[in-house]
Amino acid sequence: MTTETVEYIRYRIPEDRSPEFLSAYTHASVQLAAAPQCVDFELARCEEDFEHFVLRITWTSTEDHLEGFRKSELFPDFLAAIRPYIENIEEMRHYKPTTVRGRGAAVPTLFAWAGGAEAFGRLTTVFYEKVLADDLLAPVFAGLAPEHAEHVALWLAEVFGGPTAYSETQGGHGHMVAKHLGRDITEQQRRRWVNLIQDAADEAGLPTDAAFRSAFLAYVEWGTRLAVHFSGPDATPPAEQPVPKWNWGAAPPYQG
Numbered sequence: 192m193t194t195e196t197v198e199y200i201r202y203r204i205p206e207d208r209s210p211e212f213l214s215a216y217t218h219a220s221v222q223l224a225a226a227p228q229c230v231d232f233e234l235a236r237c238e239e240d241f242e243h244f245v246l247r248i249t250w251t252s253t254e255d256h257l258e259g260f261r262k263s264e265l266f267p268d269f270l271a272a273i274r275p276y277i278e279n280i281e282e283m284r285h286y287k288p289t290t291v292r293g294r295g296a297a298v299p300t301l302f303a304w305a306g307g308a309e310a311f312g313r314l315t316t317v318f319y320e321k322v323l324a325d326d327l328l329a330p331v332f333a334g335l336a337p338e339h340a341e342h343v344a345l346w347l348a349e350v351f352g353g354p355t356a357y358s359e360t361q362g363g364h365g366h367m368v369a370k371h372l373g374r375d376i377t378e379q380q381r382r383r384w385v386n387l388i389q390d391a392a393d394e395a396g397l398p399t400d401a402a403f404r405s406a407f408l409a410y411v412e413w414g415t416r417l418a419v420h421f422s423g424p425d426a427t428p429p430a431e432q433p434v435p436k437w438n439w440g441a442a443p444p445y446q447g
């Protein structure tokens with residue numbers, strides 16, 4: 192359960208004071224942006240009634256807000272900027288996020304962008320053909336079960352925002368990590384895995400646009416480095432945790 196808390200501050204600002212109010216918050220936002228207790232913030236204005244504003248601030252925790260930010264050297268300047276509007280506050284409270292949260296479909300998942308389950312099936316089929324023909328990797332995958340490629344396709348599909356079929360049929364994150372324990376994967380083998388999956392992505396016809404490929408490679412880098420870690424002599428299986436959900440990085444999908 193996250194300790195993050197969302198503070199909502201509702202203001203009613205007479206229309207003739209709204210330009211100075213926005214300018215005051217533009218100044219105060221410098222302190223919020225510099226606060227290590229602040230995750231993000233947004234001041235929104237009501238479309239139906241211009242006098243209503245809601246400031247949403249996500250704090251690392253309520254305590255961090257009250258005991259950290261409010262007692263920090265940033266706070267006096269923040270307060271000085273917004274003090275004239277304190278009497279216009281209609282609500283100022285902390286809210287705990289519930290499990291009801293998610294993303295809409297306005298931005299396609301990496302899974303959908305890649306071409307869905309079929310694309311991941313093509314990818315891992317081509318990939319394991321390459322792996323089994325590779326001098327460094329073939330020995331690691333000796334005696335590979337015929338369904339391995341299909342399982343990895345399900346895993347990747349789930350990570351990239353597709354159906355949760357791997358978790359439902361195979362056993363989730365812990366099961367996947369356990370498959371790597373004790374395998375002593377070397378950095379050379381890891382890098383070869385990374386190279387071959389990119390070659391396979393080309394051959395299997397996965398999208399080649401910059402945004403998709405950079406997000407794809409970011410996960411492959413992350414995942415292979417974890418695989419090496421968990422394959423090592425000192426690794427202990429991690430506590431069960433959800434399958435990671437990968438998303439677009441700094442670059443959004445290009446839709447011309």
Ligand code: HEM
Pocket residue numbers: 328331332334335336338339342343346347361367370371374376380381384410411412413414415418419
């Ligand atoms: C992003 C990186 C990686 C992902 C997503 C991944 C995914 C998986 C998954 C889902 C399984 C379990 C398959 C099943 O349930 O049947 C698995 C098993 C395995 N992985 Fe990985 N893996 C990654 C990196 C690596 C690397 C770098 C190596 C070695 C160079 C490796 C070697 C193996 C081996 C040997 C198994 C066991 C295969 C078997 O069951 O016989 N993996 N991997």
